[in-house]
Each structure stands twice: as structure tokens, then as C-alpha cells.
Amino acid sequence: MTIAASDRGRLESALVARLPSLLEDVAEGLREYWPDYADFLSAESGGVAEAGTLFVRQLMEMAEPSPTDADAAHRSSTVRVGEETVHLVFEQIGRQQLRAGNDLTRLLTAFQLGARQAWRQVSTTALQMDLAPEVLASLADSVFVFVNELSFSAARGYLQAQLDDARLRERNREELVRLLLSERASQEAVRAAARRADWPLPDRAAVVLVDPGDDTARRLVDGLGGNCLAVRQADVYGAIVPNVHTTSGRTNLARQLRGAGAVVGYVVPLDRLPRSAEVARVVEDLRRQGMVTGDPVFAEEHLDTIIVWRDxxxxxxxxxxxxxxxxxxxxxxxxxxxxxxxxxxxxxxxxxxxxxxxxxxxxxxxxxxxxxxxxxxxxxxxxxxxxxxxxxxxxxxxxxx
The missing domain is CATH 1.10.10.2840 (PucR C-terminal helix-turn-helix domain)
Structure with a gap:
């Protein structure tokens, strides 16, 4: 059953007029358990109100079946008028929630609360207008279908922002590695890059190298953990590992690298990491010739051999x-x-x-x-x-x- 054009116009106007009340109800419902979301609604009231207006318009479109498509009211993946705008708005909301440090599950739960509040306002308005039960049922279905779609859009924005952050973090870490392994980088540049990469600068570290053609070695190095920096340069596969100078750090690293055939350069202050990498490459060469052994090989245990055969x-x-x-x-x-x-x-x-x-x-x-x-x-x-x-x-x- 379709909504008469006059009823549709009156319903849309009434719902738009009730948006401030709806947003207030939603904020109040969120405040007890999700005060940060309630604060977000208040802080972003203009953008949220705009999204609410688009929501009402899209709801009207979804609730009125097309004469050429009797199942249009139940569709869950397409909306006709302003679809891209609405979904982009909610994708942006998802991005903002990640930036605010909010959890995705909490965000989607808050959406469900918003859906209940929205339906309460829609149903109250529709009943006051004496709309037919069939129209009310169509509206109910449309509200929850549309909220699910918007939840999906917000989740997509949230996850895309996570992916973007991960890519940016990876680029920042690559830049930090480049600086740490460069003999020309200033300490100021290194500190700034470390802040961008969210990597706490240790006092000392070592360079670990493995054979880039060895799948097992690559897998073990990849599993060293987030406190290590990946080294991925031409024909070089390894990591910069902090805190190897402690007994526990060394023991733990040896356990993690067992089976990788890795070489661990000697532990140095950060401004001498290029030297640790150079020594690790020398030890790799000595290990290939059978002059040093170990799994992994710690360069510090073979400094005498390195010194003797450096030239x-x-x-x-x-x-x-x-x-x-x-x-x-x-x-x-x-x-x-x-x-x-x-x-x-x-x-x-x-x-x-x-x-x-x-x-x-x-x-x-x-x-x-x-x-x-x-x-x-x-x-x-x-x-x-x-x-x-x-x-x-x-x-x-x-x-x-």
C-alpha cells in the first residue's frame, strides 16, 4: 500500500520538524552508557541534523513501493534518492569514531539504540496522522533496513580509517627505518620520525637479518612483534630489535628466531645502527662459509672472528x-x-x-x-x-x- 502524496509530504515535514527532539532522545539514551557518543551528537549537531534530514527523505523513498517493483520496500542494498550522500555521511561518522578512539562494537550498538528511538518518533508521528496499518508496517521495515545499511556504512568508514591508519603507520615506520640505517640522518629527524611512527625510541637496539628467499625465516621475523621495526630493503629482510642487551631480551629473541637461520648484529646505541647492520652482513657471509655457527648467530659471540676476517x-x-x-x-x-x-x-x-x-x-x-x-x-x-x-x-x- 502506497502513501498518498499529501500524506507523504505531511509525514516527511513532520519527521524533519521532530528531528531535534529525536536527536535529543537519542543523546539522552546514549548518555548513561555511551557518554562519548552523546557528546559527539552535541558537538556535531549540524552535521548530524543534515544526515537526519537525508535519512527522513530516504526513508520516504524506501517506504513507498515502486509500481514496477512490488518488492522495492524490502530491498536492503539500494536506495534511490541521495543514496551516495547519506552513506558517505555515515562512513565519515565511522571514521570520526575511530579517530575518537571508540570501539566499533559499541558504535554499532549505539546505532541500534538510535534505530529504536527513530522508530518511536516515526511510529508516533504516523499514528498521529492516522496512517493505515500497512503503511506503518512498511515504515517499520524501512526504518530497520535503512539503519542496518547506515550501520554498515559507518562500519565500512571505521574499518577503512583503520586500514588508512595502518598504511600510514607502515609508511612512517619505513621512513624511520631508512633514517635509522642512514649514517647521515640527524637525531632530531629520527626523533620526529619515531613520533610519527608511534615507536618509542630505545637506548640501544640491534639489526636482525635473514635470507629473504627463506619462507620460514621471513615468517619468524614477521612474528617478532610490534615493538620491532621491519627492515624491507633491496635484497635485505630483517628487523630492528630493541632491548636485546638484557639477558631476558636476548633469550626471548633467540627463542623466537630459532629455525630462521638469522644473524643478530651487535647491540649499539641508535646512532650506530648502520654499523650493527654492516656487521650483521659480514656475519651472514661468514656463516655461509661455515666460519661461524649458531641459530641464531649473535655477532657479539664472534667479534674476534669478525675482526680477524673483516679484511x-x-x-x-x-x-x-x-x-x-x-x-x-x-x-x-x-x-x-x-x-x-x-x-x-x-x-x-x-x-x-x-x-x-x-x-x-x-x-x-x-x-x-x-x-x-x-x-x-x-x-x-x-x-x-x-x-x-x-x-x-x-x-x-x-x-x-
């Missing part, structure tokens, strides 16, 4: 220099005597410890060291020369590239 050419030159007296020996003899010399340096001349390590008799140790002394002479008695020998021989030989 392989220099280390190899030192090694060739100190071993020059052995150069003319047959290879097997040379290797045997170099192993004995290395053990002697490591165990500070303890023949029994050397014998156990080399699986030979102590007398054999004595015999070999006599040969070594013939080759090196007084160098074995010089603290400086012993230090050079130790530096050259006591770390694993780097495999050829």
Missing part, C-alpha cells in the same frame, strides 16, 4: 708472512707442524693438552715443537711475534671465494 686480504697476508719459514717444506709436513704450532699457541705450551687435542704422544709433541723452533728461532720467545702467530693461526682458515 681477508690482510689476514691472508699476515698468515703468509708468519708461515714463510714453512714454505719450502713438503705439504704434509708443513700442515703437521702448523697444526702443532697452533695447538702450542692455544694451550700456552701445555704438552699434555696439545697431545690430547692432536691425538699424539707428548713425546711427539716435544719432537715436533723442536722442529718448529728450528724454523722460527727466537720468534717463539717474543711476545709480539707470538701475538702475530696467534692472530694468524688461531681462527679458521677462510675458504677461497
Amino acid at each position: 681477508p686480504a690482510l689476514t691472508e697476508a699476515l698468515r703468509r708472512g708468519v708461515l714463510a719459514p714453512f714454505a719450502d717444506l713438503p705439504e704434509t709436513v708443513r700442515e703437521r707442524l702448523v697444526d702443532t704450532l697452533t695447538s702450542w699457541l692455544r694451550h700456552q705450551g701445555d704438552r699434555h693438552a696439545m697431545a690430547a687435542e692432536l691425538s699424539i704422544h707428548p713425546q711427539t709433541v716435544r719432537y715436533r715443537m723442536a722442529q718448529v723452533r728450528e724454523l722460527l728461532g727466537d720468534a717463539l720467545d717474543s711476545p709480539r711475534e707470538r701475538a702475530r702467530l696467534f692472530l694468524a693461526l688461531s681462527w679458521p682458515v677462510r675458504p677461497p671465494d
Whole structure:
């Protein structure tokens, strides 16, 4: 049953006239449990009143079935006149509620309360106008269908705002990472970027790197938590992790990264993070060559190896220099005597410890060291020369590239 044109005009005018009363009723109903929403209605009264007027007009359209579509009164996804405007208004309301820090579930519950208040005003007005029961039923259906649609629009605006915020936060964090890993960024710029990224600046942090082609490694790094900053640069996958210097922080990080084959750069103040990243890349290279092991590998546990092999050419030159007296020996003899010399340096001349390590008799140790002394002479008695020998021989030989 359709609403007569005259009745429709009178009903629409009456409902628009009652909007202030309706909004007041809604605000009063919200105030006990949702005072922030009641305050929102008061603060945004102009925009809310405009949305209310559009609501009334759309309600009239929905409540009057089209002659060519008997089911039009029950449609739940389309409205004809001003549809986009109404839904955009309520999407904006959803966005505003997120900005105000309100929960989506509470927002939708408040909409249901608003729907009940709206129906009370609509039904009271319709009864006062003596409209037919069929019209009243059509109006009731339209009110709740339309409120559901508007709730959906508000929820869409709320969720879209969340997505926009997440994207902005991600961009801000990417910018912060770029600054933290740049040697040219000022501390003022870093602090400003950290505020935008909502990332509390720690005193110290470390850079974690994994193989970007390893799905398991990427998944484990992604699960480190929101207090870590993702590092996603060309051929680099990892994170900036704060508070690794504490025992609990280190233990927790090791547990989270187990199975990732990760490298953890040494812990530094924030202005030295580029150095932590550089050292982590060096350790990655050493791990690939089997010169350091661990899962994860903590750079701080291998600083000696890093220092020795940071410049392989220099280390190899030192090694060739100190071993020059052995150069003319047959290879097997040379290797045997170099192993004995290395053990002697490591165990500070303890023949029994050397014998156990080399699986030979102590007398054999004595015999070999006599040969070594013939080759090196007084160098074995010089603290400086012993230090050079130790530096050259006591770390694993780097495999050829």
C-alpha cells in the first residue's frame, strides 16, 4: 500500500520538524552508557541534523513501493534518492569514531539504540496522522533496513580509517627505518620520525637479518612483534630489535628466531645502527662459509672472528708472512707442524693438552715443537711475534671465494 502524496509530504515535514527532539532522545539514551557518543551528537549537531534530514527523505523513498517493483520496500542494498550522500555521511561518522578512539562494537550498538528511538518518533508521528496499518508496517521495515545499511556504512568508514591508519603507520615506520640505517640522518629527524611512527625510541637496539628467499625465516621475523621495526630493503629482510642487551631480551629473541637461520648484529646505541647492520652482513657471509655457527648467530659471540676476517686480504697476508719459514717444506709436513704450532699457541705450551687435542704422544709433541723452533728461532720467545702467530693461526682458515 502506497502513501498518498499529501500524506507523504505531511509525514516527511513532520519527521524533519521532530528531528531535534529525536536527536535529543537519542543523546539522552546514549548518555548513561555511551557518554562519548552523546557528546559527539552535541558537538556535531549540524552535521548530524543534515544526515537526519537525508535519512527522513530516504526513508520516504524506501517506504513507498515502486509500481514496477512490488518488492522495492524490502530491498536492503539500494536506495534511490541521495543514496551516495547519506552513506558517505555515515562512513565519515565511522571514521570520526575511530579517530575518537571508540570501539566499533559499541558504535554499532549505539546505532541500534538510535534505530529504536527513530522508530518511536516515526511510529508516533504516523499514528498521529492516522496512517493505515500497512503503511506503518512498511515504515517499520524501512526504518530497520535503512539503519542496518547506515550501520554498515559507518562500519565500512571505521574499518577503512583503520586500514588508512595502518598504511600510514607502515609508511612512517619505513621512513624511520631508512633514517635509522642512514649514517647521515640527524637525531632530531629520527626523533620526529619515531613520533610519527608511534615507536618509542630505545637506548640501544640491534639489526636482525635473514635470507629473504627463506619462507620460514621471513615468517619468524614477521612474528617478532610490534615493538620491532621491519627492515624491507633491496635484497635485505630483517628487523630492528630493541632491548636485546638484557639477558631476558636476548633469550626471548633467540627463542623466537630459532629455525630462521638469522644473524643478530651487535647491540649499539641508535646512532650506530648502520654499523650493527654492516656487521650483521659480514656475519651472514661468514656463516655461509661455515666460519661461524649458531641459530641464531649473535655477532657479539664472534667479534674476534669478525675482526680477524673483516679484511681477508690482510689476514691472508699476515698468515703468509708468519708461515714463510714453512714454505719450502713438503705439504704434509708443513700442515703437521702448523697444526702443532697452533695447538702450542692455544694451550700456552701445555704438552699434555696439545697431545690430547692432536691425538699424539707428548713425546711427539716435544719432537715436533723442536722442529718448529728450528724454523722460527727466537720468534717463539717474543711476545709480539707470538701475538702475530696467534692472530694468524688461531681462527679458521677462510675458504677461497
